[in-house]
Amino acid sequence: MARSLDRLYKGFRNLVSLSAMWSMKHPIYSVSSRSPSVRSMAVLPFSFSKPWDFSLPNPSWGPEMMQLYEHYNSMCEVETEGEEKQESSWKRLPGYNRLLKYATGGVYLSKMIQSKARLFTRNIREPGAGFEYVLFVNIKEQKCVCILQAGHLLEGPPGHVHGGAIATMIDTVTGCLASLSGAAMTANLNINYRSPIPLGSTVVMESFLDKKEGRKMFVSCKVTSPDGTKLHTEATALFLSINLNHLMGR
Numbered sequence: 293m294a295r296s297l298d299r300l301y302k303g304f305r306n307l308v309s310l311s312a313m314w315s316m317k318h319p320i321y322s323v324s325s326r327s328p329s330v331r332s333m334a335v336l337p338f339s340f341s342k343p344w345d346f347s348l349p350n351p352s353w354g355p356e357m358m359q360l361y362e363h364y365n366s367m368c369e370v371e372t373e374g375e376e377k378q379e380s381s382w383k384r385l386p387g388y389n390r391l392l393k394y395a396t397g398g399v400y401l402s403k404m405i406q407s408k409a410r411l412f413t414r415n416i417r418e419p420g421a422g423f424e425y426v427l428f429v430n431i432k433e434q435k436c437v438c439i440l441q442a443g444h445l446l447e448g449p450p451g452h453v454h455g456g457a458i459a460t461m462i463d464t465v466t467g468c469l470a471s472l473s474g475a476a477m478t479a480n481l482n483i484n485y486r487s488p489i490p491l492g493s494t495v496v497m498e499s500f501l502d503k504k505e506g507r508k509m510f511v512s513c514k515v516t517s518p519d520g521t522k523l524h525t526e527a528t529a530l531f532l533s534i535n536l537n538h539l540m541g542r
């Protein structure tokens with residue numbers, strides 16, 4: 293089992309390169325004109341044979357979410373300098389509800405633990421109802437950006453996003469950054485909620501690796517409005533790299 297876990301984590305590391313391939317195979321929906329009624333009726337074409345990539349646009353995505361997606365997605369494209377083609381340091385990460393299963397071609401932790409396990413942030417099937425998000429990473433700059441559209445099932449204070457839902461997404465974005473070079477777990481997460489996030493709105497979450505000391509990774513995160521003028525949330529987190537056996541209680 294330890295060997296399977298090692299293979300599994302190597303698979304996660306391959307996600308970054310896999311993402312480019314995946315986006316070529318799955319053309320983006322046309323979402324230019326959207327009304328709320330169209331959004332609520334939209335149904336994702338879930339496939340039971342192929343993993344569904346939740347980080348590609350669906351009809352529930354509003355104009356701000358789409359605009360930001362297109363902005364970061366265009367930065368993932370191959371850069372050309374004169375005749376030379378250079379791979380961009382930005383990558384879009386595909387988003388699966390069983391990340392480890394689909395990232396590793398069949399070897400997955402969920403099955404070892406429980407076949408019904410699903411990634412917390414990807415388990416609401418109604419498009420637009422829960423966490424609609426896409427993650428972009430810049431390995432060179434050790435930076436992760438998440439574009440989040442928070443759906444109506446994430447309500448905390450009336451009309452606004454629950455603080456726990458915000459914390460979940462901060463943990464996801466910072467955790468993704470910390471896990472790029474190996475498995476890591478959150479040891480500490482400090483959050484300052486500066487201004488409430490309206491339900492249905494889109495926010496930008498930027499995460500940076502501030503410092504690395506042995507197994508410790510100090511990561512920060514900032515949640516802002518799409519134009520960056522309004523600060524919603526700030527956070528710092530400590531992640532510790534782990535041996536995957538840690539999760540198996542060894």
Ligand SMILES: CCCCCCCCCCCCCCCC(=O)SCCNC(=O)CCNC(=O)[C@H](O)C(C)(C)COP(=O)(O)OP(=O)(O)OC[C@H]1O[C@@H](n2cnc3c(N)ncnc32)[C@H](O)[C@@H]1OP(=O)(O)O
Pocket residue numbers: 301304391463464465467468471475476477478479480508530532534538
């Ligand atoms: C995971 C694999 C998946 C891979 C697929 C990737 C998918 C990527 C996308 C998904 C994204 C989602 C990401 C979600 C990420 C979570 O939500 S993880 C879930 C929440 N976190 C947990 O449940 C962790 C529970 N805690 C633990 O398991 C253990 O306490 C830890 C954190 C692993 C640390 O234990 P340990 O390895 O035994 O470390 P320990 O020897 O106690 O301490 C080492 C050092 O760290 C310091 N330290 C430890 N804890 C703390 C603390 N809380 N505060 C300050 N310092 C501390 C110690 O003081 C010590 O310092 P030094 O003396 O060396 O200077």
